[in-house]
Amino acid sequence: MKRIAGMLLVAFVLTGIVWAEDALLINGAGATFPNPIYQKWFDEFGQKNGKAKINYTPIGSGAGIKQITEGTVDFGASDGPMSDEQLKAYQDKHGSAVLHFPTVLGAAVPTYNIPGVTASLNFTPEALAGIFLGRITKWNDPAIASANKGVQLPANDIVVVHRSDGSGTTYIWTDFLSKVSEDWKSKVGKNTSINWPVGLGAKGNDGVTGQIKTTPNSIGYVELIYAATQNIPYGAVKNSSGKFVKADLASVSAAAAGAVKEMPDDFRVSITNAPGAAAYPISSFTWLLIPQKFSDASKRDAMKGFLKWAITDGQNEVEQLSYAKLPKAVVAKEIKAIDQIQ
Amino acid sequence: MATTTTTVPGASPAAGSRSFLSKLRDGDEIARVITLLFAASVVLITLMLVLQLWHGSALARHKFGFNFFRTSVWDPVNDEYGALPFIYGTVVTAIVGLALAVPLGIGAAIFLAELAPQKVSDMLEFFIDLLAAVPSVIYGLLGVFIVIPLMRNYVQPGLKAAFGFLPLFQGPAFGVGFLTAGVVLAIMVIPYIISVSREVLLSVPRDQREAALALGSTRWESTWKVVVPFARTGIMGSIFLALARALGETMAVTMVIGNTPTISASLFSPGYSIAAVIANEFSEATGDLYVQSLIELGLVLFLLTFILNGLARLLIVVTAQRGSGMGHV
Numbered sequence: 001m002k003r004i005a006g007m008l009l010v011a012f013v014l015t016g017i018v019w020a021e022d023a024l025l026i027n028g029a030g031a032t033f034p035n036p037i038y039q040k041w042f043d044e045f046g047q048k049n050g051k052a053k054i055n056y057t058p059i060g061s062g063a064g065i066k067q068i069t070e071g072t073v074d075f076g077a078s079d080g081p082m083s084d085e086q087l088k089a090y091q092d093k094h095g096s097a098v099l100h101f102p103t104v105l106g107a108a109v110p111t112y113n114i115p116g117v118t119a120s121l122n123f124t125p126e127a128l129a130g131i132f133l134g135r136i137t138k139w140n141d142p143a144i145a146s147a148n149k150g151v152q153l154p155a156n157d158i159v160v161v162h163r164s165d166g167s168g169t170t171y172i173w174t175d176f177l178s179k180v181s182e183d184w185k186s187k188v189g190k191n192t193s194i195n196w197p198v199g200l201g202a203k204g205n206d207g208v209t210g211q212i213k214t215t216p217n218s219i220g221y222v223e224l225i226y227a228a229t230q231n232i233p234y235g236a237v238k239n240s241s242g243k244f245v246k247a248d249l250a251s252v253s254a255a256a257a258g259a260v261k262e263m264p265d266d267f268r269v270s271i272t273n274a275p276g277a278a279a280y281p282i283s284s285f286t287w288l289l290i291p292q293k294f295s296d297a298s299k300r301d302a303m304k305g306f307l308k309w310a311i312t313d314g315q316n317e318v319e320q321l322s323y324a325k326l327p328k329a330v331v332a333k334e335i336k337a338i339d340q341i342q
Numbered sequence: 343m344a345t346t347t348t349t350v351p352g353a354s355p356a357a358g359s360r361s362f363l364s365k366l367r368d369g370d371e372i373a374r375v376i377t378l379l380f381a382a383s384v385v386l387i388t389l390m391l392v393l394q395l396w397h398g399s400a401l402a403r404h405k406f407g408f409n410f411f412r413t414s415v416w417d418p419v420n421d422e423y424g425a426l427p428f429i430y431g432t433v434v435t436a437i438v439g440l441a442l443a444v445p446l447g448i449g450a451a452i453f454l455a456e457l458a459p460q461k462v463s464d465m466l467e468f469f470i471d472l473l474a475a476v477p478s479v480i481y482g483l484l485g486v487f488i489v490i491p492l493m494r495n496y497v498q499p500g501l502k503a504a505f506g507f508l509p510l511f512q513g514p515a516f517g518v519g520f521l522t523a524g525v526v527l528a529i530m531v532i533p534y535i536i537s538v539s540r541e542v543l544l545s546v547p548r549d550q551r552e553a554a555l556a557l558g559s560t561r562w563e564s565t566w567k568v569v570v571p572f573a574r575t576g577i578m579g580s581i582f583l584a585l586a587r588a589l590g591e592t593m594a595v596t597m598v599i600g601n602t603p604t605i606s607a608s609l610f611s612p613g614y615s616i617a618a619v620i621a622n623e624f625s626e627a628t629g630d631l632y633v634q635s636l637i638e639l640g641l642v643l644f645l646l647t648f649i650l651n652g653l654a655r656l657l658i659v660v661t662a663q664r665g666s667g668m669g670h671v
Contacts, residue, residue, distance in 0.1 A: 060625035086628070159516065164601030164618075166418075166626025189419035192626040200518055200612050201601025203622060210486050215494075215517065 024298055029057040030064020030077030033106055033168050033223065034286045037321050038077070041314050045306050052302035061168050062192060068289050069093060074299060076289035079106070079168025080175075080192065081268035096293040099341065100267045101307055101334055102285035104315075105256055105324035107224040107247045108173045109234035109282070113212045114139060114154065121235040122147040122244045125180035125273070125281070128237070131158055131219060132177060133184060134198035139217060147238070154217070161211045161220035164201030166192040172284040173221050176272040221282075224252065225322040239281040240273050251280035252324035260329040267330075267337070283324070293342050300341060307338050392644065399638035401630055410638060416603045416619075418627070423635035425642050427603035431520065431613035432646065435595060436588040438524025438609065439531060444581060446528070447535025448570075451577075454536065455543035456565045467540065474533035482597035485526040490517040490598060493525070498610055509607040518600035521609035526598050527591060531584035538583060542576030543569060578658050582651060589647050592617040616643040 028038075035058035042054040059067070061078040068076030069090050081100055082090070090098045110123055127143045130136035136143055140153040163170045174190040188194055202211040205226040212218045224247045227234050236246040245251050258276030263269055273281045290307070294300035311334050315325045326334075402410065406423065413424030454463045494517030501511045546569045554564035570577070592615075600612020601622065616639050627633045 062626040062628040065628060083628075157514070164596065165622040166624075168626075191419045192628065193418045193623050195415065195417035195419065196602065199602065200516060201614075201622075203596055203601070207597065211518070214486070214491055 024052045024302055026052060026054045026074045026299055026302060027057075028054065028075040028077060028288075029059050029067045029073045030289070031061045031079045031168055031286055032058040033079050033225075034077065034104055034323070037104055037318055037323050040317060040321065041306075041310050044314075044317075045309060048309075049302065049305060051298075052306070054302075054306065060166065061171075062166060064289065068098060068291070074294075075291070075303065077287065078289060079284065079286050080171045081270075081287060082289065094291065094293070096291065099290050099292055099337065100287045101290060101311070101337070102256075102267055102326060102330060103288055103310060104318050104326065105252050105271075105283055105285055106168075106172070107252045107255075107280055107283040107324070108169050108176075108221045109224050109227050109247045110219060110221055110237065111209070111212055111227060111232050111234045112219040113216060114156075115216050116154065117151060119148070119151045120233065120246070121151065122238065123235050124238045125176070129177050129181035129184050132160060132162075132197070132199070133181070133187070134160070147244070156217040159215050159218040160196075160199030161202055161208050161215070161218050162196055162199050163204070163208060163221075165203050168192065168284075168286070169205070169221065169223050170194065172272060172282055175270050175284070176282045179270075179273045224248075228322045237281050239277075239279050240275055241277045241279075243277050245278065245280045247280045247282070249319055249322070249324045251278055252283045253327055255279035255281065255283035256285065256324070256330060257327040260327060260333075263330065263333065265337070267334070290341060292340060304338055304341055307341075308335065311335070392641075395637055395641040395644060399634050399641055402634040402638045405631065406635075406638075410635075411642070414603065414605055418623070418629075418632050421629065421631050423631070425616070425639055427605050428614050428616045428619055428639060429642060429646065430605045431523075431599065431603075432589060432615040432617070432643065433650075434520050434609075434613065435523040435527055435599065435615060436585060436650075438520060439527030439588045440581065440585060442524065442528035443532045443535055443584060447532045447580070447584070448539055448577060450532075450536045451539035451543055452565060452570065454540045456561075456569065463540075467537070470533045470537050470540075474537060478530065478591060478594040479597075481526055481530050482594035484529070485522065485594060485598035489522055489526055489529075493517045493522050497521075502610075510609050513606070513608040513610045515610055516600065516612060518598055519608075519610050519612045520599070523595050523599040523613070523615070524609070526594050527588045530591065530594060531587050534583050534587065535580045538580035539573070539577045542573040542580070545576075546572045574661070575658065578654070582654055585650060585654065586647060589643070589650065590617055591615075592621045596622060616640075616646070 035056070038056045042056055046053050056077070061080055064076040064078050065082055065086055067073045069086065071094065082098070087098065110128065112121065121144075124143065124147050127136060127147065130141075130143055137158055138155055139158055140155045145153055171190060171192045174184075174188065174194055177188070178185040178190045188197060200211060202208045202220075205222045208220045208222055209226070209230065209232055212220050222232065222234075226232070234247070236244040239245050254276050255271050255274040258274040258279045259269060259271040267285070267287065269285070271283050271285065274283065288307070290303060294303070311326060311331050315331070318325055402423065406413075410423065410425050411429070412426060413422075414426040415422050415424050416427070417423075454466055458466070494515050498515035498517070498521070502515065505511045550568050550572055551564050554568040555561075559567065595615050596618035599615060599618060601614055601618060602612040603614045603619070604611055606613070620636050620639055624633070624636050627636055
């Protein structure tokens with residue numbers, strides 16, 4: 001009996017060792033926004049490609065950049081591109097570069113709660129900047145009313161709601177406001193958290209939504225995916241061609257397509273206020289941050305294999321989860337860039 | 343404690359080692375050393391915590407110095423950080439919370455310990471323990487869905503109508519803000535105050551009550567003049583516990599305080615607390631100075647807890663002396 005138990009134990013230990021040698025574990029961390037699609041992708045890729053198992057921890061874009069720079073993870077992920085200083089810090093520490101690869105697209109949408117108003121509202125960039133700067137304080141202000149003819153807007157005070165936690169959604173929102181308003185750019189700026197001129201802070205998309213639902217005459221912004229899956233009404237925003245566009249998967253992809261021409265080779269590009277009549281102006285890529293040099297060849301090959309799969313076949317799955325697809329031109333450009341990984 | 347341990351292995355080696363060994367055989371010394379190590383770990387963890395916070399915030403401390411406590415701009419875009427609104431929010435919400443919770447909690451504890459029938463007291467105690475174990479995010483949800491609308495629609499307009507001349511109750515009623523955060527904190531800490539105070543009141547010796555009654559005092563006089571003063575230290579202890587929880591509470595506060603770094607005399611104004619801003623911004627903080635400023639906020643919270651607890655202890659000492667003085671009269 002004892003011998004059988006001993007043999008079993010040895011067998012278990014051996015299989016453990018064999019399994020540990022066989023499995024290739026790749027660790028990544030970063031943005032929370034693309035987490036649902038990343039988990040799905042990594043799971044499917046792991047099943048297809050038996051050896052490589054990719055772990056992804058959604059700890060936030062800022063933390064993702066920190067972790068990849070420290071070298072504690074194999075790859076990072078971020079909703080905002082790394083700054084020049086951050087790239088330099090990485091270069092100094094590792095002696096090689098880190099590459100950006102767009103994976104999917106997201107958008108931020110304005111959502112509001114005005115008692116008695118059921119129509120979908122139109123917002124000009126000037127109106128949004130004015131409201132969030134605290135200059136437009138009443139709902140019936142001409143800047144809002146002129147874009148919404150036929151809607152009876154009340155003379156009530158506007159209550160602004162914004163994210164209190166650092167967030168990629170805030171980054172996209174303030175990036176857009178910085179592009180369309182000189183005042184916003186010089187007085188406030190863009191970041192994952194900022195010094196808000198007005199308003200109440202609420203935690204997460206759910207917090208902002210909850211605050212808006214319970215506060216009459218309020219306005220805020222949430223992620224498109226959240227608004228779409230929770231059926232939250234949201235307004236249209238005027239794009240650079242002068243058209244009011246409501247965010248959906250097609251109009252967000254159109255924003256990326258419009259920005260392709262000016263796409264730099266390192267893919268670090270903001271596509272807010274992108275050209276194109278159908279483009280939704282508050283859209284953004286989300287990126288995987290991949291080191292240019294891998295010390296482990298098998299990890300490198302698995303990562304390259306995953307990237308190639310994610311931006312081609314993987315794209316067929318993103319719309320089920322309400323992410324917008326990468327435009328074909330971006331995919332073609334990325335496939336070329338994958339060869340830079342060594 | 344520290345001196346006793348050094349004498350144990352430090353006695354003269356030749357003769358001492360044998361007696362030390364024989365002591366070890368008894369097991370008492372082993373138990374003593376092990377439990378001492380466990381107790382020392384508390385001090386060690388505290389020291390490591392302070393050290394880590396101190397090191398982690400070096401850049402921010404050098405850059406801002408004492409101005410960190412005086413300025414009220416928190417601007418991650420331009421890398422300017424000032425802690426004043428967060429300190430203010432933390433202190434004000436804790437004060438409002440305790441101001442509401444202490445009379446309610448102690449009143450309830452007196453009823454449960456002195457006046458209520460045993461069965462009722464035990465049953466209520468069960469519910470109080472249950473309340474104390476509810477996670478804070480649940481209290482936050484209670485705040486978002488019940489307290490905020492109540493405050494905005496009834497309490498704040500009511501206070502404004504009645505006491506609007508006071509600066510405390512002016513400005514627009516958003517529902518969120520210092521007052522709401524204080525109310526939610528009060529709801530959260532009341533179970534602690536009741537539970538601990540009730541135990542303390544129950545442990546007051548019977549003789550004390552009987553002596554007071556025998557001297558002709560009423561039930562209420564014996565409770566208020568004899569039992570409560572006797573249990574005062576324990577009741578204060580329950581208030582410390584409540585204060586510590588109120589200062590450090592993160593989730594429930596961030597859900598109802600409005601998360602806007604402002605300093606305003608009005609309790610209706612939205613504010614921010616130290617614990618809330620750290621929880622909100624740390625994971626997405628980019629840039630060394632930003633992260634280090636958040637760590638320095640952690641250090642400030644630690645100091646704040648330390649100072650407020652010290653003040654509260656001082657209060658006990660002062661009131662205890664006055665109490666005993668009155669006893670002689």
